[in-house]
Amino acid sequence: MSKSFNKFDKDAALDLINKITSQTKHYAVVNIEGESEGVTRFANSEISQNTNKQDLNVYLTLHDGTKEVTCTTNVLDETSIKKFVQDAENLLAAAPNGDFERFPWQLPGLITQENNDDLAEIYSVRGRADLLKECVEKIGTEYSAAGALTLTNRISAYGNSDSKKDILYSNQNNVTFNTVVTHIVGNADGGGEAVSHKVDGLESAIKAAFVQAKDRAALAINPINVTDKRFTVVLSPAALGDLVLYITLSLNAKRVLDGLSFCGSDVPTEQIFGKNVTITDDVTNPKLPAKYFDYEGNKRQVLPLIEGGFVKNLIFDNKTAKRMNAAPTGHAFYNGGYGGYSANTIMTGGETTQDEIIKSVKKGLFISEFHYTNFVNPATMLVTGLTRNGTFLIENGEVTKSVSNLRFTQNIIEAFNNITALSKDLHVINSIGTALMPSAKIERFAFP
Secondary structure, three states, rough: OOOOOOHHOHHHHHHHHHHHHOOOOOOOEEEEEEEEEEEEEEEOOEEEEEEOOOOOEEEEEEEOOOOOEEEEEOOOHHHHHHHHHHHHHHHHHHHHOOOOOOOOOOOOOOOOEEEHHHHHHHOOHHHHHHHHHHHOHHHHHOOEEEEEEEEEEEEEEEEEOOOOOOOEEEEEEEEEEEEEEEOOOOOEEEEEEEEEOOOOOHHHHHHHHHHHHHHHHHHOOOOEOOOEEEEEEEEEEHHHHHHHHHHHHOEEEEHHHHOEEEEEEEOOOOOOOOOOOOOOOOOOOOOOOOOOEEEOEEEEEOOEEOOOEEEOEEEEOOHHHOOOOOOOOOOOOOOOOOOOOEEEEEEEEOOOHHHHHHOOOOEEEEEEEEEEEEEEEEEOEEEEEEEEEEEEEOOOOOEEEEOOOOOOEHHHHHHOOOEEEEEEEOEEEEOOOOEOOOOOEEEEEEEO
């Protein structure tokens, strides 16, 4: 290509899409997905690696009646593009008939998202190194820090044979940070993370994540074992978000069709979760980095998922919507009929703080994070996983002791009917996309 990745603007995307679609007689859909990633990794409180990678991939889908094929390439010189299109046409000729004709593209209005922030300059290699050095020096010699600070630039574009000049284009920066701080004598860990697409507040969030990780590591020395099978738990936003993810995955209409959801065969009419459970996919929330169109060229919309414990909507791509006689919601992850996903998940909070929630617990656990969480039975919403990076005993409203990591096996529907408090403060966490989550108090959480 004549332009570098960092200069792959809307005009370059339009030029490439038109170049590809003009070389085939078939109806063509073109997706362009690019990512430039600068990662500074650190271990033993020292920077261990700086990497930079760039990749720009083009996905071409051709339609002929109900026939459909998709091919991909990242080699974009003139000769390679011509061969790429010819290969796709050859595959289309040999493809069997499918279930759908192409979906007519309804232009959602010109969408162009471009960076207007200084993230790339501030979080350059030097900027990342200087910030990490400052943070590591403050944790002291009794602790060792490991993790990564990453600057990512993502480019997405969508167009087709009808596009001409009206393609969809997004070019956005994002910074993610995670760390585990370990006490070098007690071998006790604490974790922290931060993520943002804006400069404002990000540096302080990264520093706060370091402090949180150190504080949790200090508390985690000399953990005790507990044998109770049920506990009142206070989940951090990260831990709660891990469970909410499985709710949103189960609202993927394709999983509903495949019998892999608690919803049965459609949106259930009865109340499923507690009245204090409200979850929304909100592409407009300014705290979350968002792309305003999906992989199939649909405009993303604000989608209520759970309201007052009732399921309000499923998440659709084009093909699943067609199968279920519904409208697509603009949440397609891919055009292969895999359903949709929630990329900007927000759970409504309550009226108290995390500290106040802890003070309300006579005996229970504070859980910093879950990991290795997986479905045991997706139809019943039974999941299992482990705690990590800080699990603590709460006694009479105070965090008193560290607890060894535990395995949980919990029905999420039961757990989200036993939420007795939610914090009013929401925190950005990494999930599929990003999410805004409160802390939560859940009664009788199961540790078999």
